[in-house]
Amino acid sequence: MKCKRCRGRAEIQLRQHNTAFCRACFIPVLRRRVERSIAKERMIGRDEAVLVAVSGGKDSLALWDILVGLGYQTTGLHLSLGIGEYSDRSTEKTAAFAAARSLPLITIDLRDEGLTVSEAKSFTHRPACSACGTLKRYYFDRLALDRGFPVLATGHNLDDEAARLLGNVMHWQMEHLARQRPVLEPSHTSFVRKVKPLYRCSEYEMAAYSFFRGIDYILEECPNAVGATQLTYKDLLNRLEATSPGSKLAFVQEFLRKAQPALRTSEDSSPGTCTSCGMPAFGELCARCRLMREVESKRARRRAAHA
Amino acid sequence: MRITILPEKKQVELTGRRSGSSVLNQLGFLPGTAMIIRGDELVPENEMLEADDEIEVRSVISGGV
Numbered sequence: 001m002k003c004k005r006c007r008g009r010a011e012i013q014l015r016q017h018n019t020a021f022c023r024a025c026f027i028p029v030l031r032r033r034v035e036r037s038i039a040k041e042r043m044i045g046r047d048e049a050v051l052v053a054v055s056g057g058k059d060s061l062a063l064w065d066i067l068v069g070l071g072y073q074t075t076g077l078h079l080s081l082g083i084g085e086y087s088d089r090s091t092e093k094t095a096a097f098a099a100a101r102s103l104p105l106i107t108i109d110l111r112d113e114g115l116t117v118s119e120a121k122s123f124t125h126r127p128a129c130s131a132c133g134t135l136k137r138y139y140f141d142r143l144a145l146d147r148g149f150p151v152l153a154t155g156h157n158l159d160d161e162a163a164r165l166l167g168n169v170m171h172w173q174m175e176h177l178a179r180q181r182p183v184l185e186p187s188h189t190s191f192v193r194k195v196k197p198l199y200r201c202s203e204y205e206m207a208a209y210s211f212f213r214g215i216d217y218i219l220e221e222c223p224n225a226v227g228a229t230q231l232t233y234k235d236l237l238n239r240l241e242a243t244s245p246g247s248k249l250a251f252v253q254e255f256l257r258k259a260q261p262a263l264r265t266s267e268d269s270s271p272g273t274c275t276s277c278g279m280p281a282f283g284e285l286c287a288r289c290r291l292m293r294e295v296e297s298k299r300a301r302r303r304a305a306h307a
Numbered sequence: 308m309r310i311t312i313l314p315e316k317k318q319v320e321l322t323g324r325r326s327g328s329s330v331l332n333q334l335g336f337l338p339g340t341a342m343i344i345r346g347d348e349l350v351p352e353n354e355m356l357e358a359d360d361e362i363e364v365r366s367v368i369s370g371g372v
Contacts, residue, residue, distance in 0.1 A: 058369070
């Protein structure tokens with residue numbers, strides 16, 4: 001198979017785009033696609049500093065690499081989630097990536113913040129992924145605000161967005177569908193703009209990009225993701241993609257083009273302010289402070305039981 | 308051919324010359340859900356792999372960001 005651009009030997013076949021590329025041609029093709037997504041959706045201004053949420057996985061590290069390559073002023077933000085050795089290895093990979101490229105990196109260790117994902121899982125009945133999402137959103141928002149970044153970029157790829165869309169449609173989560181778009185403008189003075197520059201890039205493309213660029217990312221899956229519903233949705237979508245290449249891209253793109261604008265009226269009203277931490281909240285407390293209160297209360301009960 | 312499946316680090320051997328898609332199918336991977344890596348190169352799924360090749364099959368699916 002030959003590269004569509006240079007006619008050299010292709011290393012990657014993109015069935016959804018009915019094309020193939022060698023690595024030297026694929027890298028600029030993917031970067032250009034991300035650049036176009038950023039421009040089309042007005043994600044990042046040329047003079048804006050970008051806080052990039054990096055987990056140590058292929059998508060977020062590749063996103064950081066691409067944004068640097070496109071000339072954006074970036075700082076990485078990594079949360080060490082406290083999920084045992086998995087978190088330690090993720091933090092090591094992220095730190096090594098930043099150090100090798102002399103990129104600025106902020107690391108927040110949840111063990112220093114009073115609540116890790118593993119503790120939240122142990123003390124509450126919530127699924128670990130739910131607590132993880134709550135803590136990630138809180139610290140991403142908080143750090144972006146405290147450090148004065150106008151925009152936060154995450155590495156959500158096409159497969160993530162297609163799986164999330166399928167999940168939202170399966171349960172007709174109108175408020176979630178109303179907010180599912182590649183750019184979320186702040187709905188509160190303590191929020192910053194959130195962007196997903198990889199929303200048109202598949203999981204396979206991001207893995208290939210990372211491989212071609214020599215990015216040493218964490219290969220293993222989060223132990224809490226075993227049996228996660230999102231993986232079931234991804235499997236269903238990949239079965240569809242196998243028989244009908246381009247299905248995932250069409251599903252997400254056509255949703256954004258045809259259905260999403262009509263759903264924006266379903267969006268929640270603007271949030272209020274958390275009485276405990278001052279961050280945006282629907283209700284008296286924000287989701288993170290509610291989680292903290294629940295864990296603190298159960299910790300106290302457990303201590304009392306052991307006293 | 309000798310195959311290492313990642314991230315599980317599982318070792319598998321398959322006999323004969325096969326296409327990349329046949330190897331993935333045999334190992335239970337859907338198309339586009341794993342990279343086939345031979346040495347330092349990525350192998351497209353529709354290419355043939357030789358019986359004496361040593362390859363790595365690396366899953367690309369992750370549970371979230």
